[in-house]
Amino acid sequence: MEDGPPEPPHPDWADEQRMAFLFSAFKQSRDVDSADWDGKLAFWAPLVLQAAARRRRIRFTPRELGGWFQRNGAAPLGLATVLQHLARRGVIQTESSFAASVDTGWLARGVWLLLVKPLRWTLASILGTDTISPDDSFIIVDHIKDKAAEVLRLCQRSLDAAHPVAVLSALQQECREVCEDEKTFCLCLVQLQKDKKVAVAELDGERIVKLAHPGSNKPAVVTEVDVGVYHLMNCEKMLSHKAETLSQEADGYQEEARKQIRAGKKHLALKSLKMKKRTFKQLEDIHAKLDTIDTILNRIRSSQTDLKVVEAYQAGLGALRQSMKDVSVEKVENLMDEIEQFCDTQDDIRKTLAGESFDVAGGADVSDLEAELDALLQEEPQLQMCRPIHDLLLPSVRTTSCSPSSASSA
Numbered sequence: 001m002e003d004g005p006p007e008p009p010h011p012d013w014a015d016e017q018r019m020a021f022l023f024s025a026f027k028q029s030r031d032v033d034s035a036d037w038d039g040k041l042a043f044w045a046p047l048v049l050q051a052a053a054r055r056r057r058i059r060f061t062p063r064e065l066g067g068w069f070q071r072n073g074a075a076p077l078g079l080a081t082v083l084q085h086l087a088r089r090g091v092i093q094t095e096s097s098f099a100a101s102v103d104t105g106w107l108a109r110g111v112w113l114l115l116v117k118p119l120r121w122t123l124a125s126i127l128g129t130d131t132i133s134p135d136d137s138f139i140i141v142d143h144i145k146d147k148a149a150e151v152l153r154l155c156q157r158s159l160d161a162a163h164p165v166a167v168l169s170a171l172q173q174e175c176r177e178v179c180e181d182e183k184t185f186c187l188c189l190v191q192l193q194k195d196k197k198v199a200v201a202e203l204d205g206e207r208i209v210k211l212a213h214p215g216s217n218k219p220a221v222v223t224e225v226d227v228g229v230y231h232l233m234n235c236e237k238m239l240s241h242k243a244e245t246l247s248q249e250a251d252g253y254q255e256e257a258r259k260q261i262r263a264g265k266k267h268l269a270l271k272s273l274k275m276k277k278r279t280f281k282q283l284e285d286i287h288a289k290l291d292t293i294d295t296i297l298n299r300i301r302s303s304q305t306d307l308k309v310v311e312a313y314q315a316g317l318g319a320l321r322q323s324m325k326d327v328s329v330e331k332v333e334n335l336m337d338e339i340e341q342f343c344d345t346q347d348d349i350r351k352t353l354a355g356e357s358f359d360v361a362g363g364a365d366v367s368d369l370e371a372e373l374d375a376l377l378q379e380e381p382q383l384q385m386c387r388p389i390h391d392l393l394l395p396s397v398r399t400t401s402c403s404p405s406s407a408s409s410a
Contacts, residue, residue: 010043010047012043013071019071021039021040022039022040022043022044022076023071023074023075023076023077023078024077024078025077025078026040026078026081037081040078040081040082041081041082041085044076044078044079044082045082045085045086045091047069048065048079048082048083048086049086049091049140051065051068051069052140052143053143055068057140057143058139058140058143058144058147058184058187058188059095059137059138059139059140059144059183059184059187060137060138060140061134061135061136061137061138062079062080062083062133062134062135062136062138063134063135065079065083066079066134083138087138090141091140091141091142092138092139092140092141093138093139093141094136094137094138094139095137095138095139095187098139098144098187098190099190101194139187144187144188144191145191147178147179147184147188147191148188148189148191148192148195150178151175151178151179151185151188151189151192152192152197152198152211154174154175154177154178155171155174155175155198155209155211156211156214158171158174159211164210164211164212164213165208165209165210165211165222165226165229165230165233166208166209167206167207167208167209168189168200168206168207168208168209169207171185171209172185175188189209196212196219196220197211197212197219197220198210198211198212198220199219199220199221199222200222201222201227203227203230203231208222208230210222210226225300228300229297229300232293232296232297233297235293236290236293236294236297239286239289239290239293240290242286243283243286243287243290246279246282246283246286247283249279250276250279250280250283253272253273253275253276253279254272254273254276256269256272257269257270257272257273257276260272
């Protein structure tokens with residue numbers, strides 16, 4: 001039994017005076033007593049959502065809601081006003097208004113009729129003065145979004161990513177863990193259709209569902225390719241079932257032939273073997289057809305992969321074009337010329353700095369330094385061995401030195 005106080009119990013639930021006020025009806029208008037309205041709404045609005053969440057419910061009726069909050073055999077008298085408040089805020093919707101918010105182009109007729117019949121109530125009646133029926137069903141918007149996301153994950157897990165098309169009834173069976181009934185599953189589909197993660201179509205009296213690719217922002221749309229794949233997969237199932245039946249028949253004819261041989265009825269055994277051979281022939285034809293269907297499906301998968309590769313190439317080309325839009329051969333040539341000029345300037349600066357380093361040591365004339373070195377060598381015979389080094393180093397200084405007088409004599 002789900003009736004009774006909320007869990008965990010609200011601190012005010014044991015306060016008789018406080019609860020008598022909260023269980024009483026709202027004033028006729030908020031203008032009459034705003035404190036009365038605001039106090040009751042602040043108490044009941046979050047409690048309604050908490051009670052639904054605790055029961056893992058995405059929808060409820062006012063009758064059920066009254067049962068959730070029974071106290072001393074009585075239900076709160078102001079729940080209709082609380083529901084109107086939640087509806088105005090967009091927290092809840094009626095099933096009919098929820099379904100009507102989806103473009104009918106996204107809905108299979110069967111799903112639409114399941115959800116909106118009978119159309120007893122719309123959002124306009126919530127916002128007006130119409131009386132709320134105790135059996136009208138409300139949708140909790142955030143709860144159904146979470147439930148729909150769970151349904152989408154289960155469906156995507158069960159389907160081939162290359163051909164995400166399946167019969168609605170088969171998907172419902174896959175989602176039975178999270179959707180306790182067909183109504184809940186269809187409401188989740190409507191939410192997914194609103195998000196354009198699912199498309200529903202009707203083919204040959206069968207409702208089929210197309211899922212959006214995981215991680216894709218493109219809306220799910222049932223295309224001619226999907227219809228063709230759906231028919232091929234149905235044909236494959238039918239032929240596989242037929243092949244299994246024929247295989248069992250062939251085994252039966254084989255066993256029948258053995259029985260007839262044991263009974264001495266060779267002509268009947270021969271007849272059974274002929275039937276077996278004919279069955280094997282049919283089986284070979286079916287396997288050939290199955291191979292052809294499998295080849296076609298594989299080619300479709302490959303073509304879709306190729307299409308994704310081409311789209312990736314196009315995206316890469318667009319990115320490359322965007323990144324190179326301000327670059328041209330002329331700009332690159334000008335840039336290289338500027339780099340070369342800066343390199344030449346840097347070399348000139350380096351040579352200039354290297355020339356200045358010769359004068360940093362003392363600023364004396366080079367000839368004076370040579371004369372001083374010759375005098376040291378004559379005073380110290382043991383240093384004569386340094387002469388070859390002197391001869392190797394200093395001539396380069398003499399040959400590179402240039403004076404105005406020598407230049408004019410030249």
